Amino acid sequence: MQDTARNTIIAILFIVSTSVVFAQASQEKAPFLIVEKYDDLAYIFEQNNDTTYVINFWATWCGPCVKELPYFETLHKQYKDQKVKVLLVSLDFKRQIERKLIPFVKKRQLQAEVIALTDGDYNSWIDKVDTDWGGAIPITVVYKGNKRKFHGEEFSNYEDLENLVKQFL
Amino acid sequence: MRALIKISFLLLAVAGIFMAATSSVDFGLKVGDKAPSFKLKNVDGKYYSLEDVKDANGEKPKGYILTFTCNTCPYAVMYEDRLVELHNAMAPKGYPVVAIMPNDTNIKPGDSLEAMGKRAEDKGFDFLYLIDEKQEVFPAYGASRTPEIYLLDSDMVVRYTGAIDDNAQDASAVKTNYVMDAVASLEAGKSPDPAKTKAIGCSIKVKR
Numbered sequence: 001m002q003d004t005a006r007n008t009i010i011a012i013l014f015i016v017s018t019s020v021v022f023a024q025a026s027q028e029k030a031p032f033l034i035v036e037k038y039d040d041l042a043y044i045f046e047q048n049n050d051t052t053y054v055i056n057f058w059a060t061w062c063g064p065c066v067k068e069l070p071y072f073e074t075l076h077k078q079y080k081d082q083k084v085k086v087l088l089v090s091l092d093f094k095r096q097i098e099r100k101l102i103p104f105v106k107k108r109q110l111q112a113e114v115i116a117l118t119d120g121d122y123n124s125w126i127d128k129v130d131t132d133w134g135g136a137i138p139i140t141v142v143y144k145g146n147k148r149k150f151h152g153e154e155f156s157n158y159e160d161l162e163n164l165v166k167q168f169l
Numbered sequence: 170m171r172a173l174i175k176i177s178f179l180l181l182a183v184a185g186i187f188m189a190a191t192s193s194v195d196f197g198l199k200v201g202d203k204a205p206s207f208k209l210k211n212v213d214g215k216y217y218s219l220e221d222v223k224d225a226n227g228e229k230p231k232g233y234i235l236t237f238t239c240n241t242c243p244y245a246v247m248y249e250d251r252l253v254e255l256h257n258a259m260a261p262k263g264y265p266v267v268a269i270m271p272n273d274t275n276i277k278p279g280d281s282l283e284a285m286g287k288r289a290e291d292k293g294f295d296f297l298y299l300i301d302e303k304q305e306v307f308p309a310y311g312a313s314r315t316p317e318i319y320l321l322d323s324d325m326v327v328r329y330t331g332a333i334d335d336n337a338q339d340a341s342a343v344k345t346n347y348v349m350d351a352v353a354s355l356e357a358g359k360s361p362d363p364a365k366t367k368a369i370g371c372s373i374k375v376k377r
Binding site: 133 | 336338367
């Protein structure tokens with residue numbers, strides 16, 4: 001009887017340890033950064049240099065977000081040689097990163113930098129991004145040094161996005 | 170002298186326009202505002218207003234957990250079971266859930282009244298699941314996303330707005346249940362704190 005109990009425990013330990021290894025392995029496979037706490041990501045809003053940062057919050061399940069992603073890809077390509085940095089912060093759910101976000105990023109061959117933010121305590125950080133943000137996505141923040149613009153909805157076309165960014169160049 | 174008066178009036182008018190412009194930026198209901206009434210179609214095909222709603226004991230409710238939600242937003246879907254639990258826990262205390270689907274169904278066919286009825290049946294919604302067909306109610310409340318909660322007291326005054334709890338992704342990891350805490354505050358004769366929270370959600374799909 002004790003043997004059975006011990007075997008069960010060993011089996012459980014084995015399953016737990018392999019799943020941890022698997023989880024780590026899959027994290028290594030992710031072609032982008034995964035951040036669990038907003039405070040560990042806050043630095044992307046605090047760069048004080050002459051680069052214009054274009055930070056978009058999106059998710060694979062968000063229709064309007066996916067629709068405007070090509071605009072950000074185009075921006076990234078067109079301004080490659082200038083001081084423009086495009087960051088695509090995905091709010092895909094933690095458990096869907098492997099199943100949805102990684103395949104999506106690979107399939108679309110996204111060139112702009114993707115970061116996955118999985119901090120689910122939204123109320124604790126939404127205002128830190130912008131107090132005008134109600135919580136719906138997509139939104140985009142563009143900033144350079146102290147100059148900053150908050151765009152609280154999707155862009156209807158590439159030109160609108162480019163014109164906003166041009167104000168910073 | 171007359172010119173001076175004219176100029177003063179002109180300045181006042183300009184100032185007035187500016188003030189109107191700035192105040193209109195911050196649209197929607199705030200905590201303490203009286204919520205507008207409405208009459209909307211339910212999944213049973215009948216029209217209901219808040220005045221028609223009774224609590225689990227058949228009494229006039231002490232408050233309403235009004236929620237803008239839908240079938241198609243992953244965040245709203247993650248909260249469906251919790252919405253049922255919330256209603257089951259709160260309606261006996263006098264605070265039933267009332268759900269309103271605000272999306273344009275041409276953009277989101279998955280949010281049609283028929284699809285809503287099916288979801289309500291599958292999930293066992295024991296509360297109204299209304300459709301804002303004309304898209305007039307959600308703008309009057311200032312709702313911008315699904316899911317979004319407005320906790321009203323019996324006088325239809327907004328006492329709390331925002332998220333249901335602090336963890337959309339994992340019900341078992343919730344630390345603070347904002348709505349339950351807010352109801353407990355009302356029951357204790359206090360004002361909810363926090364009275365406003367924010368959460369990620371899907372933008373409400375507006376007819377083009």
